[in-house]
Amino acid sequence: MITNTELEYKGNLYPNQIVDFSQDVDKLYFTSENGVVLQITVLRNSALRFRYATEYNFEPDFSYAISEKGIRGYDKLVVSETKTEYLLETIRMKILVDKKTMRIQISDPEGNIINEDEIGFHWEENYEYGGNTVKMSKITQTGESFYGLGDKAMHSNLKGKRVSNWVTDQYAYGKDQDPLYKAVPFYVGLTENKAYGIFFDNTFKTHFDFAHERRNTTSFWADGGEMNYYFIYGPDVSKVVRLYTDLTGKPELPPLWALGFQQSKWSYFPESNVKEIAKKFRDLNIPCDAIYLDIDYMDGFRCFTWDKTKFPDPKRMISELEEDGFKTVVMIDPGIKVDRDYWVYQEAMENDYFCKRGDGPYMNGKVWPGKCNFPDFTNPEVRQWWAELYKEFMTELGVHAVWNDMNEPAVMEVPSKTAPLDTRHYYEGNPTTHRKAHNIYGMQMVRATYNGVKKHSYPKRPFVITRAAYSGTQRYACTWTGDNVATWEHLWLANVQMQRMCMSGYSFVGSDIGGFAEQPNGELFARWIQLGIFHPFCRVHSSGDHGDQEPWSFDSGVTDVVRKFIELRYQLLPYLYTMFYEYSNNGIAMLKSLVMFDQEDPQTHFRTDEFIFGHQILVCPIQEPNAQGRRMYVPRGNWYNFWTDELIKGGREMWVDADIDSIPLFVKEGAMIPKYPVQQYVGEKDIDQLRIEVYYKNGIENSTVYEDGQDGYDYTKGRYSLRNFKLQGKPAQLSIQQYKDGTFVTDYETIEFKFHGLSFEIGGIEIDSEKVSLEDVKYGEDLSIQVSKNFTVLRVLGK
Numbered sequence: 001m002i003t004n005t006e007l008e009y010k011g012n013l014y015p016n017q018i019v020d021f022s023q024d025v026d027k028l029y030f031t032s033e034n035g036v037v038l039q040i041t042v043l044r045n046s047a048l049r050f051r052y053a054t055e056y057n058f059e060p061d062f063s064y065a066i067s068e069k070g071i072r073g074y075d076k077l078v079v080s081e082t083k084t085e086y087l088l089e090t091i092r093m094k095i096l097v098d099k100k101t102m103r104i105q106i107s108d109p110e111g112n113i114i115n116e117d118e119i120g121f122h123w124e125e126n127y128e129y130g131g132n133t134v135k136m137s138k139i140t141q142t143g144e145s146f147y148g149l150g151d152k153a154m155h156s157n158l159k160g161k162r163v164s165n166w167v168t169d170q171y172a173y174g175k176d177q178d179p180l181y182k183a184v185p186f187y188v189g190l191t192e193n194k195a196y197g198i199f200f201d202n203t204f205k206t207h208f209d210f211a212h213e214r215r216n217t218t219s220f221w222a223d224g225g226e227m228n229y230y231f232i233y234g235p236d237v238s239k240v241v242r243l244y245t246d247l248t249g250k251p252e253l254p255p256l257w258a259l260g261f262q263q264s265k266w267s268y269f270p271e272s273n274v275k276e277i278a279k280k281f282r283d284l285n286i287p288c289d290a291i292y293l294d295i296d297y298m299d300g301f302r303c304f305t306w307d308k309t310k311f312p313d314p315k316r317m318i319s320e321l322e323e324d325g326f327k328t329v330v331m332i333d334p335g336i337k338v339d340r341d342y343w344v345y346q347e348a349m350e351n352d353y354f355c356k357r358g359d360g361p362y363m364n365g366k367v368w369p370g371k372c373n374f375p376d377f378t379n380p381e382v383r384q385w386w387a388e389l390y391k392e393f394m395t396e397l398g399v400h401a402v403w404n405d406m407n408e409p410a411v412m413e414v415p416s417k418t419a420p421l422d423t424r425h426y427y428e429g430n431p432t433t434h435r436k437a438h439n440i441y442g443m444q445m446v447r448a449t450y451n452g453v454k455k456h457s458y459p460k461r462p463f464v465i466t467r468a469a470y471s472g473t474q475r476y477a478c479t480w481t482g483d484n485v486a487t488w489e490h491l492w493l494a495n496v497q498m499q500r501m502c503m504s505g506y507s508f509v510g511s512d513i514g515g516f517a518e519q520p521n522g523e524l525f526a527r528w529i530q531l532g533i534f535h536p537f538c539r540v541h542s543s544g545d546h547g548d549q550e551p552w553s554f555d556s557g558v559t560d561v562v563r564k565f566i567e568l569r570y571q572l573l574p575y576l577y578t579m580f581y582e583y584s585n586n587g588i589a590m591l592k593s594l595v596m597f598d599q600e601d602p603q604t605h606f607r608t609d610e611f612i613f614g615h616q617i618l619v620c621p622i623q624e625p626n627a628q629g630r631r632m633y634v635p636r637g638n639w640y641n642f643w644t645d646e647l648i649k650g651g652r653e654m655w656v657d658a659d660i661d662s663i664p665l666f667v668k669e670g671a672m673i674p675k676y677p678v679q680q681y682v683g684e685k686d687i688d689q690l691r692i693e694v695y696y697k698n699g700i701e702n703s704t705v706y707e708d709g710q711d712g713y714d715y716t717k718g719r720y721s722l723r724n725f726k727l728q729g730k731p732a733q734l735s736i737q738q739y740k741d742g743t744f745v746t747d748y749e750t751i752e753f754k755f756h757g758l759s760f761e762i763g764g765i766e767i768d769s770e771k772v773s774l775e776d777v778k779y780g781e782d783l784s785i786q787v788s789k790n791f792t793v794l795r796v797l798g799k
């Protein structure tokens with residue numbers, strides 16, 4: 001235990017005796033003799049906010065991260081007091097505030113400690129910049145594990161690590177390199193089967209130490225700003241993530257095509273090359289929904305312009321691609337070329353929209369076009385202007401979606417890789433420097449882009465992608481993990497990065513499949529596709545300065561494997577779309593690390609490779625060359641091998657075969673997995689039948705299928721179709737109950753059920769208590785039946 005004397009010696013200050021307490025409805029104020037004010041706000045039964053002021057002064061209360069739509073409200077708040085402490089009680093938590101030290105201890109209603117301050121809040125005055133370096137330290141419990149923190153290219157369990165959050169353009173990053181492109185100062189702690197989350201909503205550079213420096217201490221601190229953190233209690237990991245996502249916001253549903261396969265390169269040009277790539281997809285029957293234009297479509301890298309020698313008539317090209325089922329996605333960067341003859345530059349200059357340095361000159365930085373200025377996206381007027389810049393692209397030219405890149409902002413040829421720290425920002429009327437605005441700069445850029453694309457694509461749904469992000473950016477955009485490398489290690493990393501992002505409230509995420517830098521061989525590419533089709537955002541992208549990276553760039557064996565897996569993704573679209581619906585509606589992570597799936601099983605706490613896609617599909621990528629399979633951990637419960645239908649019992653490690661055309665894939669028993677037919681792009685075919693793969697279970701399992709118009713906003717008016725299924729299997733019987741919600745009428749009239757692992761031979765079928773003949777349901781040898789879609793109870797009986 002560190003003593004206060006030692007702390008003083010190190011230049012730290014800390015609160016002393018509490019001399020005043022007051023309550024204002026949901027807010028409690030504790031004031032120490034030396035001027036520290038602790039404000040605790042009760043947000044929900046399981047969510048609290050802690051803020052600490054020094055010298056009695058809170059900063060203006062403002063956050064870019066917190067969503068206005070988050071749920072608030074609690075059932076009970078009782079405050080009592082003893083000689084030594086205050087006690088706050090909600091129906092889910094007990095919070096003790098020590099009168100002498102202001103230290104906090106949080107326990108569940110039964111008194112089991114969930115989280116406890118070590119020194120608690122302390123701070124150092126920052127003489128160089130002014131303000132404080134604010135710090136918090138917590139006691140690390142024995143056996144405690146840590147997860148989350150956005151995009152960290154390291155083992156999913158952060159115990160023993162020290163990391164920082166400072167969004168950084170990290171070309172060809174390596175394992176354990178930190179920080180990367182995103183700042184998500186949120187982590188999940190798990191101890192004694194109880195999980196909690198801490199979100200340190202501070203946009204300065206933040207640091208987290210998980211029992212790295214001192215074995216029994218977890219601490220976090222920031223280079224400025226306030227000690228301002230949210231505490232969320234589970235006890236389930238999944239609930240912590242759900243509440244954090246609710247707090248920082250959920251995205252709207254994307255258009256369904258955005259979940260299709262997408263092909264990108266730096267860069268496809270001229271038009272003939274783009275067309276050629278698109279045609280090849282169709283010729284080879286490899287499904288694809290979108291093609292990307294990287295910076296070279298622009299005139300001298302000037303955003304919102306076209307190089308007319310490469311793309312003489314973008315409008316015609318985009319519409320021709322669209323006729324062939326391709327959406328066109330274009331890149332927009334934040335750096336605006338300093339060029340007096342360039343209209344975007346002129347407009348920004350006329351309106352004073354560019355960021356300036358501390359003493360007044362413009363902030364200049366070199367990016368692709370050479371010397372650039374950077375719009376101050378922390379000014380709402382600038383965001384509005386930026387949003388309008390998309391008008392011509394979306395409405396006249398028919399561009400379908402936009403990716404924002406380099407929005408850390410990335411600046412070339414300077415050691416910091418970004419804007420100078422004295423750069424000024426408006427920050428919604430609280431002017432500040434880049435030290436505070438850096439981590440949210442890209443977020444505010446993509447927010448402006450999202451607003452513009454949304455407005456000008458209406459009544460279609462917007463699809464926007466960003467590289468830089470801070471907590472809450474998931475409300476606006478999909479994201480990718482930046483410039484990775486074509487190595488096996490990066491395949492391992494991609495898997496961990498996607499899981500961690502999902503654990504951090506940011507599920508709409510993917511990697512550059514195959515690797516951005518360097519050239520994958522066919523085997524690595526195929527293995528990466530096999531993983532990538534299970535990531536919410538599924539896109540091949542590469543730097544293009546080496547060989548090609550299209551599905552046909554390797555040998556025909558690889559092309560066949562790639563086609564097979566992209567086809568599987570298209571078949572699984574209704575399952576994936578349902579996952580997105582649950583994310584968008586309820587904040588449920590789309591990919592679940594095993595610890596989120598079954599935290600009671602300590603085996604899961606350190607697993608990195610296996611994950612659950614949605615609720616019911618277990619995936620484990622092959623991460624080595626020349627593999628014919630691998631050992632993997634199958635979580636508890638019974639699972640069907642997707643390829644063989646073999647039923648296995650989990651809770652153990654086992655060898656699973658997976659030659660180059662396979663990936664270890666299991667379906668949870670009882671699951672009902674919806675499938676569409678293979679399409680070359682979303683909307684190619686009318687879906688005249690929904691197929692549901694039914695995996696028999698002796699017991700109960702619930703499944704859901706969400707569908708709607710696949711684009712547009714009708715779903716917000718109730719025009720969606722939500723099928724909730726309850727499967728119940730007995731030794732010689734299987735019943736499926738359907739409860740349907742929403743008014744959307746699907747095109748198909750029948751559902752085809754295909755049974756796997758039935759423990760009996762089918763002798764009869766009953767639909768809504770009426771016996772129907774096996775012919776009527778087209779009972780086939782392959783154990784499938786066709787049933788009118790609006791049934792309530794389907795009973796499959798044994799002979």
Ligand code: GLC
Binds near residue numbers: 406467
């Ligand atoms: C950055 C991006 C990459 C893009 C390149 C050129 O490196 O991360 O995706 O292709 O810039 O625009």
